[in-house]
Amino acid sequence: MTRPDFDEIIERRGTHSAKWDKMEAFSGVSPDDGLPMWVADMDFRPPHSVTQAVRDYVDHGVFGYFGDDDAYLDSITWWMRTRHGWEVDPGHIFSTHGLVNGAGLCIDAFSDPGDAVVMFTPIYHAFFRVIHGGGRKVTELPMVRNGARYELDFDAYDGMMTGKEKILLLCSPHNPGGRVWTRTELEQMLAFAQRHDLIIVSDEIHHDLILPGQKHIPMALIDGAADRLVMMTASTKTFNLAGMHTGNVIISDPDLRRLFEARMGALGISPNAFAKHMVPAAYSPEGADWVDALMDYIAGNCRVFDEGINAIPGVTSMPLEGTYLAWVDFTDTGMAATEVERRILKDAKIAVNHGSVFGLGGDAYQRFNLATPRSRVTEAVDRMQKAFADLQ
Numbered sequence: 001m002t003r004p005d006f007d008e009i010i011e012r013r014g015t016h017s018a019k020w021d022k023m024e025a026f027s028g029v030s031p032d033d034g035l036p037m038w039v040a041d042m043d044f045r046p047p048h049s050v051t052q053a054v055r056d057y058v059d060h061g062v063f064g065y066f067g068d069d070d071a072y073l074d075s076i077t078w079w080m081r082t083r084h085g086w087e088v089d090p091g092h093i094f095s096t097h098g099l100v101n102g103a104g105l106c107i108d109a110f111s112d113p114g115d116a117v118v119m120f121t122p123i124y125h126a127f128f129r130v131i132h133g134g135g136r137k138v139t140e141l142p143m144v145r146n147g148a149r150y151e152l153d154f155d156a157y158d159g160m161m162t163g164k165e166k167i168l169l170l171c172s173p174h175n176p177g178g179r180v181w182t183r184t185e186l187e188q189m190l191a192f193a194q195r196h197d198l199i200i201v202s203d204e205i206h207h208d209l210i211l212p213g214q215k216h217i218p219m220a221l222i223d224g225a226a227d228r229l230v231m232m233t234a235s236t237k238t239f240n241l242a243g244m245h246t247g248n249v250i251i252s253d254p255d256l257r258r259l260f261e262a263r264m265g266a267l268g269i270s271p272n273a274f275a276k277h278m279v280p281a282a283y284s285p286e287g288a289d290w291v292d293a294l295m296d297y298i299a300g301n302c303r304v305f306d307e308g309i310n311a312i313p314g315v316t317s318m319p320l321e322g323t324y325l326a327w328v329d330f331t332d333t334g335m336a337a338t339e340v341e342r343r344i345l346k347d348a349k350i351a352v353n354h355g356s357v358f359g360l361g362g363d364a365y366q367r368f369n370l371a372t373p374r375s376r377v378t379e380a381v382d383r384m385q386k387a388f389a390d391l392q
Helices: 023-027 048-060 070-084 099-110 126-133 154-158 183-195 254-267 273-282 285-310 337-347 374-387
Strands: 093-096 116-121 137-142 144-146 149-151 165-171 199-203 229-233 247-250 325-329 365-369
Touching: 048 273, 048 285, 070 093, 070 273, 070 285, 093 099, 093 254, 099 126, 099 165, 099 199, 099 229, 099 247, 099 254, 116 126, 126 137, 126 165, 154 183, 165 183, 183 199, 229 254, 285 325, 285 374, 337 365, 337 374
Parallel strands: 116 137, 116 165, 165 199, 199 229
Antiparallel strands: 093 247, 144 149, 229 247, 325 365
8 A cells, every 4th residue: 555645735725624714713713724623524535445435436326225235244343353353243333424313312311311321421412412303311421631631530439329320421532532441441331331230332433543652442352341341433533534434333231232123213314325335445554554544643743743742831632541632731821711712713823622621620621633734734733833832
């Protein structure tokens, strides 16, 4: 495989890119001179195998109903086996309209209006939308900052439960904190779910985006989890295919599988035909090589970003273990969140995700997307240092 050119600047303005073309409406930062570091998609092309699969499909020119999922399902099982050591039965795989949709379906299938969903916060903001939209409540269990990383305090969490909780919605690796959970932590999560009779819905969309030296462990590999576990994975985050809106919900327990299948059938959900061509092309040896090159590049971006941001007094970028999303703490600047946001948006002209939308514990933070050419990361660091120059 020819090594991908992640340094290439690809013009995305005017292409219906949410990240670029919706940036001004979202943050007030113009795409003419602003840097979009908010939406979690990458400014990189996917592997050549994916674009070639789309070209071949388009060249064929007939876009009827897709039949025979074997290649699609086989590629998923191959990927999970070779990349994660996880044997998946293809009969356990459901295809949803992305994983936010998958989370919503799980909440609908495994709980009732008025029930509560447990989450370790701060956490991916879209989860709150689907939980509240479904008439459920959120029980937020704030993570504990221990030095440069988040940890979990299950002794405290036991006392915070209300008895209405039915689901533990897990983010693994964690977004926005960038934690890759250890086996011990996953076992503790399972024990917690068993104590409180919770179904675990494990969103592992970032499971391929692991920094060198780290190891992601699927929750499905934790002994004793199967009878209360729903796994959610996707190729979309890994290969920058978010617009494909296709994810996998994988359920080995037959009772949970029947409940989920009933909701899928009632709502008439099925994936689009383009996904059935793109996923096998991504989950391939060429795709594996591309991901390895990607994570080497992201690691370099992290080094550049962290060195520059941590040089600003009172500002700390939490070291990433997984994902490409930097979680930056402004607590020690002594500034109100509104002033921090003003400087980032107005002075540095960088669109970011504000920490408050991620739930309890997020107010002092901002999230930066580092999946962009390194020249833009370098530019972002320079702009941030100038915006906070009075602290130096």
